[in-house]
Amino acid sequence: MTTNDAKLTKKDFTSDREVRWCPGCGDYAILATVQTLLADAGARPESTVFVSGIGCSSRFPYYMDTYGIHSIHGRAPAVATGLAIARPDLDVWVITGDGDGLSIGGNHLMHALRRNVNLNILLFNNEIYGLTKGQYSPTSPLGSKHKSTPMGSLDRSINPVSLALGVEATYVARSIDTDRQHLTEAISGAYEHRGASFVEIYQNCNVFNDGAFMALKAPDQKEHNQIRLRQGEPITFGPDNERAVVAEPDGSMSFMDTREAGDRVVVHDAHREEPTTAFALSRLSHNPTGPTPIGIFRDVERPVYDDMLRDQVQEAVDTKGEGQLTDLLSSGNVWDVED
Amino acid sequence: MLVSGTIATRTTVRLSNAVVRFAGDSGDGMQLAGDQFTTQSAMAGNDLATLPDFPAEIRAPAGTLAGVSSFQLHFSDQDIHTPGDAPDVLVAMNPAALMKHLESLKPGGTLIVNSDAFGDRNLTKAGYEANPLEDDALTDYQVHEVQITTLTLRALEGHIERGELNKKEAERCKNMLALGLVSWMFSRPIDETETWLQTKFASKPDVADANITALRAGRNYGETTEAFVFTYEVKPAKLPPGRYRNITGNQAVAYGLIAASVRSGLPLFYGSYPITPASDILHELAKQKHFDVSTFQAEDEIAAIGSVIGAAFGGSLAVTASSGPGIALKTEAMGLALVMELPLIVVNVQRGGPSTGLPTKTEQSDLLQILHGRNGEAPIPVVAASSPSDGFDAAIEAARIALTYRTPVVLLSDGYLANSAEPWNLPDVDSLPDLTEVFAFTTEPNGPDGEFLPYLRDPETLARPWALPGTAGLEHRIGGLEKEADTGHISYEAGNHHAQTLLRHERVQRIADDLPPLEVEDPSGDAQILLVGWGSTEGPIRAACHEVRQKGIPVARIHLRHLSPLPNDLDDLLKAYPQVLCPENNMGQLAMHLRARTLVDVQTYDRVTGQPFSSSELVEAIEALVTEVPA
Numbered sequence: 001m002t003t004n005d006a007k008l009t010k011k012d013f014t015s016d017r018e019v020r021w022c023p024g025c026g027d028y029a030i031l032a033t034v035q036t037l038l039a040d041a042g043a044r045p046e047s048t049v050f051v052s053g054i055g056c057s058s059r060f061p062y063y064m065d066t067y068g069i070h071s072i073h074g075r076a077p078a079v080a081t082g083l084a085i086a087r088p089d090l091d092v093w094v095i096t097g098d099g100d101g102l103s104i105g106g107n108h109l110m111h112a113l114r115r116n117v118n119l120n121i122l123l124f125n126n127e128i129y130g131l132t133k134g135q136y137s138p139t140s141p142l143g144s145k146h147k148s149t150p151m152g153s154l155d156r157s158i159n160p161v162s163l164a165l166g167v168e169a170t171y172v173a174r175s176i177d178t179d180r181q182h183l184t185e186a187i188s189g190a191y192e193h194r195g196a197s198f199v200e201i202y203q204n205c206n207v208f209n210d211g212a213f214m215a216l217k218a219p220d221q222k223e224h225n226q227i228r229l230r231q232g233e234p235i236t237f238g239p240d241n242e243r244a245v246v247a248e249p250d251g252s253m254s255f256m257d258t259r260e261a262g263d264r265v266v267v268h269d270a271h272r273e274e275p276t277t278a279f280a281l282s283r284l285s286h287n288p289t290g291p292t293p294i295g296i297f298r299d300v301e302r303p304v305y306d307d308m309l310r311d312q313v314q315e316a317v318d319t320k321g322e323g324q325l326t327d328l329l330s331s332g333n334v335w336d337v338e339d
Numbered sequence: 340m341l342v343s344g345t346i347a348t349r350t351t352v353r354l355s356n357a358v359v360r361f362a363g364d365s366g367d368g369m370q371l372a373g374d375q376f377t378t379q380s381a382m383a384g385n386d387l388a389t390l391p392d393f394p395a396e397i398r399a400p401a402g403t404l405a406g407v408s409s410f411q412l413h414f415s416d417q418d419i420h421t422p423g424d425a426p427d428v429l430v431a432m433n434p435a436a437l438m439k440h441l442e443s444l445k446p447g448g449t450l451i452v453n454s455d456a457f458g459d460r461n462l463t464k465a466g467y468e469a470n471p472l473e474d475d476a477l478t479d480y481q482v483h484e485v486q487i488t489t490l491t492l493r494a495l496e497g498h499i500e501r502g503e504l505n506k507k508e509a510e511r512c513k514n515m516l517a518l519g520l521v522s523w524m525f526s527r528p529i530d531e532t533e534t535w536l537q538t539k540f541a542s543k544p545d546v547a548d549a550n551i552t553a554l555r556a557g558r559n560y561g562e563t564t565e566a567f568v569f570t571y572e573v574k575p576a577k578l579p580p581g582r583y584r585n586i587t588g589n590q591a592v593a594y595g596l597i598a599a600s601v602r603s604g605l606p607l608f609y610g611s612y613p614i615t616p617a618s619d620i621l622h623e624l625a626k627q628k629h630f631d632v633s634t635f636q637a638e639d640e641i642a643a644i645g646s647v648i649g650a651a652f653g654g655s656l657a658v659t660a661s662s663g664p665g666i667a668l669k670t671e672a673m674g675l676a677l678v679m680e681l682p683l684i685v686v687n688v689q690r691g692g693p694s695t696g697l698p699t700k701t702e703q704s705d706l707l708q709i710l711h712g713r714n715g716e717a718p719i720p721v722v723a724a725s726s727p728s729d730g731f732d733a734a735i736e737a738a739r740i741a742l743t744y745r746t747p748v749v750l751l752s753d754g755y756l757a758n759s760a761e762p763w764n765l766p767d768v769d770s771l772p773d774l775t776e777v778f779a780f781t782t783e784p785n786g787p788d789g790e791f792l793p794y795l796r797d798p799e800t801l802a803r804p805w806a807l808p809g810t811a812g813l814e815h816r817i818g819g820l821e822k823e824a825d826t827g828h829i830s831y832e833a834g835n836h837h838a839q840t841l842l843r844h845e846r847v848q849r850i851a852d853d854l855p856p857l858e859v860e861d862p863s864g865d866a867q868i869l870l871v872g873w874g875s876t877e878g879p880i881r882a883a884c885h886e887v888r889q890k891g892i893p894v895a896r897i898h899l900r901h902l903s904p905l906p907n908d909l910d911d912l913l914k915a916y917p918q919v920l921c922p923e924n925n926m927g928q929l930a931m932h933l934r935a936r937t938l939v940d941v942q943t944y945d946r947v948t949g950q951p952f953s954s955s956e957l958v959e960a961i962e963a964l965v966t967e968v969p970a
């Protein structure tokens with residue numbers, strides 16, 4: 001996290017490149033939110049790097065007036081890890097999508113999270129392959145009918161938040177592209193967090209998968225389906241908070257009438273060391289077609305991989321002294337040949 | 340046979356050189372024995388070359404042919420370049436080792452066998468129908484049957500009784516007994532080995548003591564038994580004056596990378612995924628963190644090179660290494676590094692392929708993969724190490740090219756170089772290239788209107804600016820999509836793509852303008868045959884050339900450090916000789932490349948046995964070429 005006194009605006013984070021997403025794409029809203037919040041948070045463009053993979057969302061770095069790498073499919077977390085290790089002074093962001101981050105790049109995402117590298121990872125989940133024009137993705141619901149699955153997809157989808165919690169990511173949040181305020185909170189939390197932060201953003205692809213998140217967005221549905229996680233508060237939802245999240249004896253969670261639930265209502269605590277409760281919360285919905293938690297699932301402090309790596313280098317210097325080439329070359333058995 | 344008693348006199352025979360091979364089960368500690376014998380030889384001032392050879396399995400089934408591990412050492416009072424063809428002395432710790440290696444022992448050579456291991460079970464496992472120690476299978480050799488296991492246990496009786504180690508642990512010291520015997524045979528002091536054992540087993544003094552006892556017992560056995568009539572001595576070699584140490588190829592590459600980091604002032608970032616035979620570079624660098632070395636063991640080969648791209652973008656001297664299968668996985672990212680025009684090094688320690696192939700055996704068969712194995716027109720500079728210690732200079736040269744031209748560079752090594760050792764005349768650190776001169780980070784906008792143009796090139800080297808994140812005013816975004824000249828903006832324009840493709844070729848080609856002329860070894864000046872080599876074949880080719888010249892056949896020799904771009908003076912050289920022969924541990928990959936470039940009818944000598952060439956087979960190949968020359 002880099003801060004500086006000179007106040008910047010959204011414009012300072014906006015590049016001169018024409019934005020080329022389809023009109024109406026959810027990516028626009030996310031871009032505007034990130035540009036604004038970085039300016040507000042006091043980030044510096046020169047100390048900010050956006051690294052992306054391949055896919056619609058991965059064009060994101062071109063539109064930021066910061067440093068940026070548009071890398072190859074799925075590999076952004078790996079590229080960003082090297083950069084974060086080499087440069088502790090930078091804010092390194094990863095922009096990925098459901099195909100990029102969970103299919104071809106699932107391995108790298110998992111390892112960046114479990115290592116707790118100091119990265120902010122934003123996963124734009126639109127439950128579809130947009131750039132390749134409409135095949136089902138690893139987050140498309142089972143039975144999805146798209147170009148490559150005319151009779152319905154056969155594989156169960158990944159719940160990205162469950163995945164992140166499963167590898168004990170230290171900051172895990174979920175938000176919605178068009179909910180400016182909520183999205184700002186979720187991403188600002190990621191920015192503030194030292195270590196790997198993961199934010200899943202439900203992003204509408206209005207060309208190939210329009211309306212995938214209607215249950216959480218449509219005015220007549222959203223109040224019934226958005227389960228907002230607020231630190232320290234009982235988890236209830238519905239127009240009159242009439243429904244509550246309660247813990248079951250088997251460790252899972254379920255819904256109940258708030259009046260009946262009494263003190264069984266789960267009180268949200270993102271700072272719990274154990275990821276188990278957060279994981280149970282993430283299992284309340286598999287795809288966001290019904291009641292679905294949004295907000296910060298987990299936010300804990302853990303040693304950061306790249307900090308520790310640099311500490312080891314420093315420790316080696318402290319104990320052995322700065323390396324001297326002549327000593328290195330002549331280490332071990334040496335002998336002299338005279339003239 | 341256990342013999343007691345002493346003999347008063349014994350003849351010491353002076354040899355110019357000797358080849359000794361230790362062979363046994365992979366659990367028998369042959370690599371350790373060989374390593375220690377190598378150190379003794381180095382300390383005796385011999386020139387030397389080693390050839391470790393072990394199975395890919397950590398513990399292949401005991402007693403089988405597949406489980407045999409061997410270590411060969413060639414040492415000499417002369418300048419030598421190969422680990423030797425046929426051994427003069429073979430130590431065979433079990434029937435499988437004998438079965439596998441007897442064939443290569445010189446007729447009349449000395450054979451030391453552990454007769455304790457020649458029971459029926461082991462004989463059957465090795466495929467012997469009858470015990471070779473009991474029939475006339477070994478009449479051509481000077482055979483010494485030694486009860487190595489029994490002698491070891493006897494020497495350690497006291498240790499076992501005192502409960503310092505059990506019988507099985509005691510038996511494990513038999514490699515030291517064998518080493519002690521061979522050390523004695525070659526008039527070698529064993530104190531260096533004793534010191535080494537004390538350090539290695541510092542936390543287990545009983546084990547150190549047992550090994551030392553076994554080592555001494557081996558020496559004393561040689562001393563006291565009458566079976567050994569001769570001992571041997573190889574005088575120090577007349578090497579150029581200087582300070583020496585032994586070094587393996589992997590170690591030399593690691594040291595070269597550290598040297599390049601020190602001499603460039605850039606921190607070294609090393610991202611890699613474990614793979615045979617490259618992992619030792621990671622192990623070595625992980626020990627040297629006090630040189631501001633960051634080592635990152637990635638989750639896979641792709642992540643390894645991905646991390647390296649990120650670190651290079653951040654301003655590190657960034658390096659990854661692998662072997663063929665891993666390089667295959669890295670190819671897409673190598674293309675990205677190429678178009679992002681970032682300086683980084685990819686080390687390929689080649690092994691037998693295709694696919695998983697022969698993990699622990701050497702081969703040079705990734706050359707075309709490295710030159711051409713990427714999507715699109717994707718030229719990358721390539722340099723190759725030619726001997727174990729040359730890995731040091733080759734790594735520095737790779738870094739020089741990467742930093743000067745802002746490009747990924749491939750450094751080729753192979754399984755033989757990686758694990759073999761040779762004496763290395765230590766360079767004067769101050770004489771190493773000053774790499775701070777070849778690059779500078781860009782700190783100011785370079786465009787006409789005060790903007791930053793990330794692809795505005797140096798007119799001479801065509802290198803683009805290296806502008807690091809953290810520098811205000813130079814923010815830029817780059818990636819794998821085709822770029823417009825200067826701005827680096829995405830461009831799909833047809834003419835632009837053609838122009839950029841030409842430029843990327845030209846950029847690599849220009850490196851050749853800066854290379855020193857090729858060194859031609861043609862002592863008589865009237866050679867009709869030119870040998871062209873690259874990589875680890877230098878030793879055997881050099882030795883073979885030396886040998887045929889002594890037979891009166893004049894031959895010339897060049898060895899290529901740079902495989903892409905090829906040196907500018909190569910074409911004329913190849914055309915100047917009526918015959919050109921290119922020996923390679925592949926099916927003629929460089930030859931194919933040279934033919935395509937020069938239209939010269941380059942002859943090939945290709946073998947892929949997982950072993951380096953012997954000089955004698957190359958002598959034959961050269962002689963065959965001579966008889967072809969029309970009178």
Ligand code: SF4
Binds near residue numbers: 130
């Ligand atoms: S295809 Fe979908 S995700 Fe891609 S830009 Fe268009 S609307 Fe956005």
